[in-house]
Amino acid sequence: MSMNTADRFDLVTRHTTEVVTDEELGALLETETPSVYIGYAPTGEMHIGHFTTMRKLADFLRAGLNVTVLIADLHAHLDDEKSPFDLLDARSAYYEEAVEAMIAAAGGDPGQVKFVRGTEFELDPEYTLDIYRMAAETTLARSQRAASEVVRESDSPNLGGLLYPLMQTLDVRALEADIAYGGIDQRGIYMLSRELLPEYGSSAPVCLFAPLLSGLSGGKMSASDAGSKVNLTDDPDLVAEKIEQAYCPAGELEENGVLEYLEHLVFPVLAGREEEFVVERPEQYGGDLVYEPGGYEQLEADFLSGELHPADLKPAASAYISAVIDPVREQLTEQPELLAAAYPEKYGE
Template sequence: MDTAERAELVARHTEEVVTEEELHDLFEEQDEPTAYIGYAPTGEMHIGHFTTMRKLADFIEAGLDVTVLIADLHAHLDDEKSPFELLDARSTYYRLAIEGMVESAGADPDAITFTRGTDYQLEEPYTLELYRMLANTTISRAQRAGSEVVRQSDNPKLGGLVYTLMQSLDVAALEADIAYGGIDQRGIYMLAREVLPQHGFSKPRCVFAPLLSGLTRSDDEGEADKISSSDRSSGIFLTDDREAIEEKVQAAYCPAGEVEDNGVLEYLHRLVFPVLGVRGEDLVVERPEEYGGDLEYGSYDDLEADFVSGELHPADLKPAVAHYIDEVVEPVRERLLERPEVLAEAYPDHWG
């Protein structure tokens, strides 16, 4: 695989790469560059996390050395989204869930290095560098960088401000050439590109994944809601069974011929087709012969074209989407439900 092919593999199905030229140069300079993604173990993981997890399969195929950070301290610093006493249990759950998603997406979890924030964030030289960054960064700059990630308020807690600098410093501490995350992380990694060179570290390349919308819509704005761990109807969770997935997809906003704010199409575009692509499979929509018989799609663009034209109706599409999402989620669900004690310890209010 040459440089252009490796760079294309890393960049495909993403929202943005900063910058593509830097990414290309990286593969010219190094045989095995490093990449990392961090997850703060807060609420239960849902299908939206698959948009980032399935991308790791591309990273591994492109020859990247991949690290997944379970950012346990971050989970507590962000307005105590995870109580301190639950950090160990939730970190265990996140690793179990992430391993399941990576495997379901077609990659080997053993090819990934896992680490926790508490493995290195409490010791020098990390703490010393963090103090130096704190001394040089204004409150407004830290707030702006974390505005899409950290819970905001008129009277923010210091933890949320420190959070953004720690995430920037994690890139250097983990010696990552590529910082990878959802597009909501952009502000933090732009801060990293700005401040890390001032402290003697390299400027990271950044790869951003798109975010999945929820399946519900706001009554007042009419726009798709974000998936929320506190609202299990807003999206598909990794422990949802086939019946729950079918119910959520059937109830989802999916007007005939409309693409905008259509969560069903978004799930297909961002998750189902990329996973099927790795497997070398097409998507089949089953229809009665009286309505034209089955439809088969090798790409999302072809399916969207039929949907917009009216050839493909939501009533036929939704059962197929539910089937393929369940197929992707099933091995992760089984992995988690085989460890009920992990779920109970991590989320005692729901599983205890």
């Protein structure tokens, strides 16, 4: 690649919330063609929160990394049976399609991404044996702590949730990933991985973490609260409705999902296309506002100062969000059988 190391480093690390560690990543980017992987457990429907990591995959590709997406089907079941065992195939198929569509919509080439399902290698004898070896030397408390932000909490936790971090650790090795990328909620697990893998003759992965976006109703995005997130299959009217109802206090950035969507999703995509962000505004409030590609900082400043009012921002935000996810929605709705098979209760026969 003609890109120099500093540029590569910036590209790889932008829009991340933590890098473990800068030094290791720097060294990695100087030498070879590093590999990065991210795992998605095919549980609930994919949503806009996933999109921010997809956009990073486009960055990774541009930086010349080998990118692997793991569809962690076994994990989806191990975590409190979030996905029933006999729906794993259907949900994996849906995830694969959705991920490809999102990568494309985010300006990347899905053809350059390697897709792997967990069951393709997690049942290999060597892998299985190492699960047992790690299980023998890992305490319940350690595993539980590692998984606490990821695995569903319960008064009566299942064994599956405790195996989960160990398997994720072995995934890093099996996929020969130099870099593990995931939401910051994955931190606990990968810190365990960094501890364990060297004991098993592998090097610890460099870890890159994505910020978790706030939900639209304030607080975290919640799977159980439909209004807290935009789904990939939401049509523009529904997106508009959700954004209209979103928590968005004037002049405040904290837990402001609308602004976070713009920062981590809309503006990066617009920047890739060199398109402006236009807020249409009635004359009585000052007329239209135009932001340059990459002009999120300015928008945020205007929002903080009160120059940009939420009531004006929201319609613009929902229009651009819809535009970004539109191709994904179309691709998915063209194949209704995918969703019907993956979520029969909701889209079923």
